[in-house]
Amino acid sequence: MLKSKHLIGLEHFPVSDLNKIIDTSFKFKDILQTESRKAILLKGKTIVNMFFENSTRTKISFSLAEKRLGADSINFSASTSSVKKGETLKDTVQNIESMKIDGAVIRHSHPGSALKLTEYIDGAVINAGDGSHEHPTQAILDMVTLKEKFGKIKGLKVGIVGDILNSRVARSNIFALKKLGAKVVVCGPSTLLPSDAKKLGINITYNLNEVLNWCDAVIALRIQLERMHLGRIPSKREYHSEFGLTFERISKLKKDIVIMHPGPMNRGVEIDSRVADSDNAVILDQVLNGVASRMSILYLLLGEGNIKL
């Protein structure tokens, strides 16, 4: 079992729990590749998926993970719920809680909403992304993907490119990578880089070629095009030319590097199609590992812990 009751973020998450989740993910990945693809380990458990913010792959990934584990899951999305009618987060959640649930997965645009949820319900809370704060399950599936590819994470050189300042994926990945002993360099336009790099234990550069020549793996982040109108980036053209994983850049490298992206991609902006679809890209592996990782997380947080895998 884990020391933690919830998975809210990776900043304060015990490294032993993190390692256990990652290692268990591989077992679930094996199961996913069997014919039945199921391991009924959460029979009778009820999980509610609360998506206050739009999501495609995370929502499907959690639903699938719950189904593969045999849990009863219910979905809730803000756009079709009484949240639209003005109900507060507290009331919404307490109503759901009174229907007896064992775990809750929450995605919300406000940082801290997952933590808030732990005050309202007894079951385990799993953060599926809270504003610009954290997206721990994405980082865990990225760690699983890196470990699968390289055998270990300690000493790995990882570059993260894009909007580091506002990205919950970047934050969670930085915490995970640093905890596990990887070296991290982040790269992006200076208006999208954090000023607390030193505190995070990472290096910062504006020079993407430098990062690519250095790293073993690079994570390209989705650039939110609305940032353009907030004065943070001038144009798609300039971003693509200076910070895009272009085919030209990647093909000039003297070694192969692993290319990752949490999706959804802006093809032709942060990543060229020819790069996203190349042999070096593990973007679709990330998706499958997402299901395995979430099975691992749900099992370790909600399961009885006495079932041997």
Next chain:
Amino acid sequence: MISGKSTKKVLLKSGRIIDPFSKKTFNGDILIENGKISKIGESISSKGKDYKIVDCKGLVVTHGFCDMHVHFREPGREDKETLESGSFAALGGGFTQVCTMANTNPIIDSPEHIHYIVSKSSKLPIDIFPIGSVSKGQKGEDLTEMLLMQKNGAIAFSDDGIPIQNAQFMKLALTYAKMLDVPIMNHAEDIYLRNNGVMNASSTSNNLGLKGNSSLGEAVMVYRDLLLADSLSSKLHLLHISAKETVELLKKFKKKNKPISAEVSPHHLYFIDEDINEFNTNLKVAPPVRSRGDRKALIEGIKSGLIDCIATDHAPHTIEDKETTFNDAEFGMIGLESCFGVVNKVLVKENGMSLKSLIEKLTVNPRKIMNLEADLFSVGCKAQITIFDPNEKWVFENKHILSKSSNSPFIGEDLVGRVKYVISKNQFFTL
């Protein structure tokens, strides 16, 4: 128009050579062959050689001047100035390099526009380095493609003419420009405090019934910009500073040796608000010429080195734009041709600044701010040389103007110090 002659073999003989880069001064000769400095020394023999000899006795031979702030009006208002006519005005003032502001029509806010200026300037007799605008359309909302613009030749970024009023946008611009290691040059005048003023707010403006522009408008925005640049460690250049409060602020912030620089224009060193007693529209300029006390602070500021350089803010306007009421007249004046005679008179002759120090403000200092090569007197360098008489007294007249426009309040003024020859881009010019 002046015409240049070949610099195949030119020997500058017996001049007082002042090299503001190495800080050496000596009497000697410079030999230029095929546009490049081939020898520099105390005496270069011309025996049996077919050198064109220029007698520089009594003259100072120094680096070509660099003006980091001019408006050449092309594209859009070629009736006021073109890149070509502006080049000749620059030569007339001893300038071999200038940086052109972006507030043309269209505004220089894209890599394509930068490319246009660079390609149109390539054959002109001086070096022209375009400054790109900070915001698209100078609207203060969206950043321009600074990285791509720099690749096309943009040397710095400025919305000059229009202050960047939004502090968050200014912060982002300073942050973004950090990647390029070039300065953001803000026209610092809080638009609300400026209050549509047309001259310095003073008893003169009250007497004339003209709306006053308080120096607080400049000081408030300068303070903001200095705080931002200081906290971000970004490069900031203060344009055409005019107020004593600004000099005080520079004193406070420059101590820390941060990449902060400032320029002053000749007219702010020469004129004061009281000179506008007859509604002379050629003295209408933004920011305005200010009080006696402000002028004194600026002179002290440049003497002490707080202010790094002199920039003319050469701003040509048609007769129609100036022959009107003070309220309706455009802001700005030309300044290239009169620059040296003005600043030499005010700073060196009247206020005891050393000539060497003045030359630094016109040569190495602006070049360093703009990341241009500042070591121009090394053998093999492309010759950019200005030769002047530091003591010649002359009256600045219309005939000395090479600009397409003639909106100068210096016409009729007694100046001291005059540029005689300029060598720039393989050509030798006699003025």
